[in-house]
Amino acid sequence: MSRILDKKTSADLLKLLVFVVVTSLATAVLVVTIGNLGFGSSRTYKAEFSDATGVNKGDDVRVAGVRVGTVSKVEIVDRTRALVTFSVDDGTSVNGGTNAAIRYRNLVGQRYLSLTQEVGDTQRLADGATIPIERTRAALDLTVLFNGFKPLFQALSPDDVNQLSFELVQVFQGEGGTLEGLLAHTASVTSTLADRDEVIGQLIDNLSLVLDHVADRDKQLTRLITSFRTLVGGLKKDRNAILDSLEDVSTLSVETASLVDGIRRPFVKDIKELRAVAGNIDKNKAELDRALQVLPIKLDKIGRTAIYGSFFNFYLCEFQGRVNLPGGVQVPVKYETGSDRCDLG
Template structure:
């Protein structure tokens, strides 16, 4: 029992230590991610002509070091943005302090950069406002990147991101230099130069296509004229075409009514026609023989009819069966023996 109590106490102690360490680590992580600060601070305001993208919680930095956070953004005079921010109490701001909105990254996050300019060195009091003359809005990336659009179309996404970041740093006056930008531009130019064969081949193929089109300019012009005439004819006959569509619609309705009235006998006729077609198919050999013999028979009949409007028929042979009372049948096979039959007369 004592051994069990000792083991339980040891496990409970380990569990408590784990919970405390985990709680402390979570708290540090929350403070780090949330940019929380427990140091005393002072609130100031800055007026901007454009504060697009600035949100509550963004950093306030001096020389790249975070000294505060943005607390609120409001609109004043309908065309101005008033940004309220806090900085640590040990950070001194003067009336010559300049506030500028900078891009934190290419995702679009911003921060406010505070710099000390030459001028009145009197300190700002808590709650004072940095006037709009001493503030700068963020760089308009849309206008900037539109100017580089032809260059970006020839780059890979990784090169575009790298060059864009360098451009932002140069034009915001922080990190990087114009020399770095030019070196990256030279790298881009080298990349384009490495693809000169592909570009040259593309231009040659395009020239060949244009030559073929130029050789057939007459046919192309004639095709365009013919198509224009065709479209013009359709335009002139649009009323007739639309009218014919109405007539076709009425004809369809009338046809549907006609079929609906004779649907059942029509179906029966189709069934009987199928039966007739089946019978003809089964006796097609006999039908073929009859069609072959029929011209000969007609020729003989016509030859006989030239002597007058009468015909002589001779019975040469008779064959059949006579059904007797009681269901019995008697076969008959009779040959007349006429001399006419030996002369090739009709049977």
């Protein structure tokens, strides 16, 4: 029994150790990622700025957008300047032509230190050297910038404001375009508007004409609005009656459906018989047409006979027809009476 417990305890202990090791490694990776920690050799430099507002310990140091180090300390020197101490990877070249600038990382206010290479001394600076204020540039003052665009921002949606703000920051920081490009686009828009000045003028004239017509019909427009308001008020007042009538309409629809359902079979039968009658008429249309043509002549003769008295003598001279037998067999029938009156025509 004790051996079984020892084996089970050993297995559980092994699982616990594996869990602790994996958790520790994951935590270490997370700490390194979030803390921007590096394990290679690095060099420490300093840079003087006229304003380092918003720069904090741990902010990134980037070259061409790639993180190469971190800010380790921010302090004041001579009561007028800020001294930023930062460290970069040993493979990063910081020399006499290196310029340092504070730039916005995002609109929240986070900054980072950007190192750029200009024409100058290419000899690498010694560890702990300071980049003078002549080769540094403070961050853009967003408050002054956004106050200048405040009238424009008031006419835009929040999403458009955020997008435009980000683009402005990128432009004025020298990223994603240049101020000359922005002005060129603005000039292009202005030129396009100038080319369309005639069309815009015609549009304004037409709009003025429309407004004049509307102003001439102000009484009719007022009367229309008043009538529409009265209509809406009446509908609101009679809304209960209207809603109640909808229930009656629904009941009527159900009753009508039941009525149609009751006469459906006879109605279908009548339609079939009507189709048969129409078929017979179509088959005998020639005889029917001839009868209709002869009928006026016959009526004229009958009318002449009737002027001598209100009496008529009819004689059956001949009878013709067909008898339908079972199986679809038709037998023709023809009978002549042989009356003497028939010979008189």
